[in-house]
Amino acid sequence: MKIVVQMKLLPTPEQAAALAATLHACNAAANHASAVAYNRFGLKARQVPLHRAVYTELRSQGLGAQAVVRVIKKVVDAYTTLRGQIKAGRLGTEDSPRRLKAEGKPITFRPDAAHPFDDRNLSWQYDARAVSLWTVHGRLKGVAYTGSPAQLKTLAGHRQGESDLLFRDGKWFLVATCDVPEAPLNADPRDWIGVDRGVANLATTSDGVNHQGRGLAKYRRRMARVRAELQAKGTKSAKRKLKKRARREARHATHINHAIAKAVVADAERTGRGIALEDLGGIRDRTRVARHQRATISSWPFHQLETFIGYKAMRAGVPVVSVDARYTSQTCPRCGHVSKKNRSTRDDFSCRRCGLAGPADHIAAVNVQRRARTAWAFVNMPHAAMSPSSQSGTVTSCKPCPSRPGR
Numbered sequence: 001m002k003i004v005v006q007m008k009l010l011p012t013p014e015q016a017a018a019l020a021a022t023l024h025a026c027n028a029a030a031n032h033a034s035a036v037a038y039n040r041f042g043l044k045a046r047q048v049p050l051h052r053a054v055y056t057e058l059r060s061q062g063l064g065a066q067a068v069v070r071v072i073k074k075v076v077d078a079y080t081t082l083r084g085q086i087k088a089g090r091l092g093t094e095d096s097p098r099r100l101k102a103e104g105k106p107i108t109f110r111p112d113a114a115h116p117f118d119d120r121n122l123s124w125q126y127d128a129r130a131v132s133l134w135t136v137h138g139r140l141k142g143v144a145y146t147g148s149p150a151q152l153k154t155l156a157g158h159r160q161g162e163s164d165l166l167f168r169d170g171k172w173f174l175v176a177t178c179d180v181p182e183a184p185l186n187a188d189p190r191d192w193i194g195v196d197r198g199v200a201n202l203a204t205t206s207d208g209v210n211h212q213g214r215g216l217a218k219y220r221r222r223m224a225r226v227r228a229e230l231q232a233k234g235t236k237s238a239k240r241k242l243k244k245r246a247r248r249e250a251r252h253a254t255h256i257n258h259a260i261a262k263a264v265v266a267d268a269e270r271t272g273r274g275i276a277l278e279d280l281g282g283i284r285d286r287t288r289v290a291r292h293q294r295a296t297i298s299s300w301p302f303h304q305l306e307t308f309i310g311y312k313a314m315r316a317g318v319p320v321v322s323v324d325a326r327y328t329s330q331t332c333p334r335c336g337h338v339s340k341k342n343r344s345t346r347d348d349f350s351c352r353r354c355g356l357a358g359p360a361d362h363i364a365a366v367n368v369q370r371r372a373r374t375a376w377a378f379v380n381m382p383h384a385a386m387s388p389s390s391q392s393g394t395v396t397s398c399k400p401c402p403s404r405p406g407r
Helices: 013-041 047-060 065-087 097-103 149-158 214-233 236-271 291-298 302-316 360-379
Strands: 002-010 115-117 122-125 130-135 138-146 159-168 171-179 192-197 203-205 274-279 320-324 348-350 357-359
Touching: 002 149, 013 047, 013 065, 013 115, 013 130, 013 138, 013 159, 047 065, 065 097, 065 115, 149 159, 149 171, 192 236, 192 302, 192 360, 203 236, 203 360, 214 236, 236 274, 236 302, 274 302, 274 360, 302 320, 320 360, 348 360, 357 360
Parallel strands: 192 274, 274 320
Antiparallel strands: 002 138, 002 171, 115 159, 122 130, 130 138, 159 171, 192 203, 348 357
């Protein structure tokens, strides 16, 4: 399983200047190669034809041979990603302004955009906690790096493949790819932990544990007020602050999701249970909410939380299943009665038939747990894999997220 670890570089002022010059030169070369690719091949840029078209010219600009190869691969990967987004419909229809804008000009790269290095132009000295890498000013040796003990251990034991040089908020980072072996899957879990994802509580388990409730809601309301004030000003300075604050909020959300996923997976691993999640695919198309609630519901990366739980579970050998999310908060887990009236308010559940009452999120998590028991039993039945109904997506295997730093 491939994950990434982010190591912070500690360069001297001279080393930082060389790194900055390298990023600028590589991204300038990438912009030139992108323009050539767009003019000659449109959006169908391929590695070999583009290599033949620009290699000699880029080499004459002072870039090393392997650096040119990485620049060309970076451009080709960018066009491949763009074609994938268009095919998936993420840029709208053929005549949508967003798609026309994306198709109407070459892909461009920021001067300080991340750039990949491989083992031919970057080497790690784990004992000395330093790296040696190629720059436009020559080979740069002894660039110190640091990280958490867990990151350092993962880097030393499992690093494999490319590492991206990244400059963000005045700091230098190397994002290294690591191939971590998966733990043996617990194919016979003794039970399941149902997880309900919501707005008031980001995640509530069938054990009754709520993750990030009132404190996070207060933080998000404060950030919304500050964001509205900056948007009302509309000045260049306010727009810069908005971008900086957006990145800050995204980092905070990622940290919280990592913490929740780590706690849920650790609990499942310790107790020998699996994890059951609701299948929220297409949830925005199936539900309608009031106008004032749309921003609140759409402002948290619930899919990211699911991805984090998935890859952490794979590392721990914990099985993960996805179950139907419909009516989980309206179904009584004791008598099975389903009704909108069972959930009189957003936070409270009270069965109109048998009188069972409790927090709505907890009730939903218990229903998710029960559905997981049924789904897992069905999948493990003889010849279940050959049944057409077993292919309906009731049970899924969560995949690791290669583009997110592992923790």
